[in-house]
Amino acid sequence: MPEPFKNLLGPQVAAAMASHLQRAGAETGAAFNAKRFRSLALSGLEALEMKARAQHLCTALEKTLPSDFDSAATVMEGALASMGEIDDATLDSPSGARDDGLAGWAVWPLTEYVARHGKDKAPRALQALHAMTQRFTAEWAIRPFILAEPALSFDTLQRWSTDASPHVRRLVSEGSRPRLPWGMVLKPLVDDPSPTLPLLRRLMDDASPYVRRSVANHLNDIAKDHPYLIEAWLQEHLPTATPARLALLRHASRTLVKKGHAGVLKAFGVGDRFKGEASVALSSRRATVGDSLQLALTLQSTARKPQRLAIDYAVHHVKANGDTSPKVFKGWVVELAAGERREFRKQHSLRPITTRVYYPGPHRIEVLVNGAAVAEAGFELRT
Incomplete structure (x- = not known):
């Protein structure tokens, strides 16, 4: 243990x-x-x-x-x-x-x-x-200082954004995130994130992956309250994106991609609705906490031209009160040729983790293509 x-x-x-x-x-x-x-x-x-x-x-x-x-x-x-x-x-x-x-x-x-x-x-x-x-x-x-002394704090963060230490540069982004895990919510920045945007622009192409990941997480925080700001950010910064910046922007957009935000999907070239048929099957109709289930997805294109597809799946977990709550998991980003039939397989773990409690009952798995549900299957979970 x-x-x-x-x-x-x-x-x-x-x-x-x-x-x-x-x-x-x-x-x-x-x-x-x-x-x-x-x-x-x-x-x-x-x-x-x-x-x-x-x-x-x-x-x-x-x-x-x-x-x-x-x-x-x-x-x-x-x-x-x-x-x-x-x-x-x-x-x-x-x-x-x-x-x-x-x-x-x-x-x-x-x-x-x-x-x-x-x-x-x-x-x-x-x-x-x-x-x-x-x-x-x-x-x-640093968060209490951002709230109590915003002018001093942002002047300091601006200066630190060019500090020689990547740990200090990361603090500029991570410390000012509106919704930092384990940290107090910065309500003024939840309502209006504009004070941090110049800092994020400066750090977006930072030499350190450690810093860039923080910027992506910061932008993802903003996306939860201001999705169209992130859509505009993508329109501005995707056209000239290096591979490192592209990876950052994908990570920053993960919440909106999972939610099927049309503008964000379109920015990544996967905004069109899937033209075709889909089916999904599970390796078992019953499972126990700690098991794994295999998903087998089949897509059949009926389009006359290639389709760029972002494929995810949502597991509708049973909660303590018997209701269900979806959790979206990443699948694949593919280009499906005209008329092509393709199969995809994914092993989904049901092992307990610290951030999720499993409850017994009927669970549903829903396949999402470009943000829209195209197929589903169910299983009974036992503890």
Whole structure:
């Protein structure tokens, strides 16, 4: 059984934080009581889930760091590891540290401290987040500043959009996403995303795939509330798209493609309704959670010319109250020749995952071609 994700903020992280913060306090002339921090940090930690652990460790920092924010920020900056790539080994380390300082998940409580206590000293707080995001991410911590000090924050983000560090450039996009997972919703940007658009234009062709993926996710956030803005974005940026930009724009449009948004599908050349016949069959009419089902789809074109098709499928999952809710899964993007008959197969897993709870009952699979339903099949799910 894999180690619970929450243990990435476990006792070893608390010990590493205590050690490096004590060292940094001594180097900067600021007292830090490592023994008290460990006692506060470990008290009740095991019973908490991931995000609550970060907040709990931050509360321990509040009772042990210097009361002056600038001094506290200086100690935390001094406890950070040297600059370097944030690789999987760092993020997965149960100690939350490298030999020379804190990096990875251990930095999350530090960013939380800045978010809680830096609001009255926003320029100094943003300086601290600039350092911290290069060892983990400050995407959640920067959001209160965007709401409280929008002019300062966007001036800073504009400057950071050309920073030498890809981690800082990613923060420009990720930290200002309207609907960031685990982060507070930025309601003003949900209503009007225009302040972030110049930043996204600047970062859209960034050299780092890490940055470009964030831009795609940011645009996908915007698509949920302003689909026609994304349609206009595609019309502007698709004609001169490099392969890297094209991949970004496809990822940015995934929600609207799954919903069959006509303008977005048309922008990618797959907006026309499928001309032909479709049928889908499942490998079994009954399944148990943990099984896999094979989908066998057959398309028969009746068109006189080739058709470019985006083929997805929606699984209508049963919810706790007995209703169903569709989840769309990616299939294929193909060109079907005039009169061509083609078969497609896909293995669909019913294994439990953290983001989906399966309930027993009749489930339905619906095939979508260019956003329109063309065939369906059903199965009974047992737990």
